[in-house]
Amino acid sequence: MLGVHPGVLVVLVLLISAFISPVLDQFKFKRFSIFAIGVSGIVFALSIITILRVNSLGVEYYHFGGWTPDKGIEFIFGELEALMLLLVSGMFFVVYIYNQKKIRAEISKHLRGWYFTLAFMLQASLSGLILTNDLFNMFVFIEISALTTVALISINENRDTVFASIKYLFLTAVGSSSVLFSIGLIYLLTGYLNMDLAGMELIELAGMYPAASSMAMLFMFFGLAMKSALFPLHIWLPDAYYSAPTISTAIMAGIVGKAYIVVFIKVFYKVLSINFFEQTNLANITVIMAGIAIIFGSLFAIGQTKIKRMLAYSSVAQIGYIFLGIALATESGLTGGILHIINHSIIKTLLFLTVGVIIIYTGAENIIDFQGAGRKYPFTMILFSLSALAMVGIPPLNGFMSKWTIAMGTLEAEKPLYLVIIILSSLLNGVYYLPIIIQSFFGGDEELGYNWEFKRLGFKIILPLITLAALILLIGIFPSYPINYINRIVFSLIS
Amino acid sequence: MIDIVVHPNIYYFASIVLFLIGFYILLTHPNLIKKVIGLNVMDSAIFFFFVAVGFVSDGGSPIVEAGSEALTVNPVPSGLMLTGIVVSVSVTAFALAIIIKVYQHYGTINVEEIYVVRSEREC
């Protein structure tokens, strides 16, 4: 079977499971959770095979239908794509294992089959989005992921989710239309839809048609920034993260946002690189916007009363870090940016999963209600504290490594103002995370003893939390393996 | 016969004007259904743009016999827009379904009144 590549099988297996799920739902199938764990486990194994294959064989291309790249669609299996595919598959696998008992009960019973249909479609479109090398194929996958994300938010119907989902739908549809317009302009200029070929053509054409190619770059920037929630286009993010059920929030925060940032890197480094970095100063503007995002995200997070909103604004700040690293375009900056994509995905997912346990099991939504939560659920709050400290950037956890590398990047690019911004925002991060940790362990009812919750939560909820926490510690203590791998990616992107 | 000379790029200008009109409708009208209409106008402008990209003046229709060398219009962008139209229809259908739910929960589909209802609930 020569035509089979494990990466293509990832998308196909997910699509097949997404289309089988409604049929299973009609025949009153009950064990969707186990089905989801099985399918995502297979996909995770396939993505591990992909990354091992890329490590040994190098970059590979897969031409759909046997057509050559100038006429047909191709998938590219490079180092960046394999790494991001591993991240997406791993995170979905972990979240599906976490989806047990009371957490599963947040979604009403008759909708569970449809929930997993949407989640499989979302994972298929995100995997395809990362792997594709064709611009229009990328647009189609962006649209599929946008629609399924909105459906995942609004699966429970109440006032908040309905409002958040209509807001998100309008804003993301505007973003997609902008991206499509930009793709049309790129097709008009170069005649190719393939990213590599269009990039090569644009290197000469950007000088001949500066207005058209700059307009293409602007529309693409607007669309992708709207979807990645770069400040000031982050408006949909707090409402969407706050009102969605716990698993949907974990999926959105950890995975969906990161896939769009990977698309940003691919398009702006391969296709529009001349316009972005040399011809206009949009790269500098992005750096300024990222700096504002870092400060204002943390400032908005300090004044929040509900915990999920606070975590959402913290996400806005962290996305600012990632864009700062990407737009600086130095070696350390880009390395730090890509490393922070991985780190932030792991840390934010762990934060939302632990907070989800506390919200569902105790009903505490406001930050004030977290007083004494450390006594009732000490293990969960220990993991929350670990991930919060990693987010602030305390060594030897992984958040420190990526922030340090981005800081090195700002010095390389001779913008020391952003070093000051990074240090200042780390202090601001501490302002809103540390009180929760201290209050949860030392506040509340003083006489209550520590009530370890392993029996109450069960093995299947504890296991994903431990896995993510172990990853945080491992990447923090042994950063050389991921950083060496990412250096290879950066070398191929920048040269 | 008066021969009016039209700029060769008129289709692109028209599509950008339509895009901006659609965007303006989406931004300013407070009624949610009018926002959906604005979104549709924006998408129609993009479809028009793509089809105009494929247009070759003096070209015939792209139905060819084997081995003929006639100049034809490029059919690839029109084919891409079939997918685009389906995506736009899906987004419209989904937005209208959510708007029905918004009406059931808030009693109004005017964005400003929805904000008033939400801020009253917070107090």
Added chain:
Amino acid sequence: MKFRDTIVSIITRFMLPFITLFGLYLIVHVHLSPGGGFSGGTVVGAGFVLLSLTYGISMQERKFSHRTSTLIESGGALIYIIVGISAFIYGQPFLSNLPIFPAGTPGRLFSGGFIALLNIAIGVKVASTIVALFDSLGGEDLH
């Protein structure tokens, strides 16, 4: 709302076979003229919606129940993927042209490989989607 309006029901009974036939023509002639699965499927779906507008929702429920539409939608998509996967057996990438689907001479109906087969699956799926959409969004008032 009064159903069984005489003129509308006579015209519907007369027009419905032609609408369906035209929709099927659009679906099958995808490789010869503009059209394809999406537009042809919409026409066929619109025919079913006309049926329910004229005779009330119960008639449409009898001919096209919720379970049928779910099975058809999933079946259409799965046929698409299975046809694509069958290229793996011959050692070629997904959705390649295969010797078992004849390429024929351009201009005739039986040509172009499996394009027509895929578009029939898509057309059926789109028709079922249009009917299901009308059913869920607008159908409640028609009882």
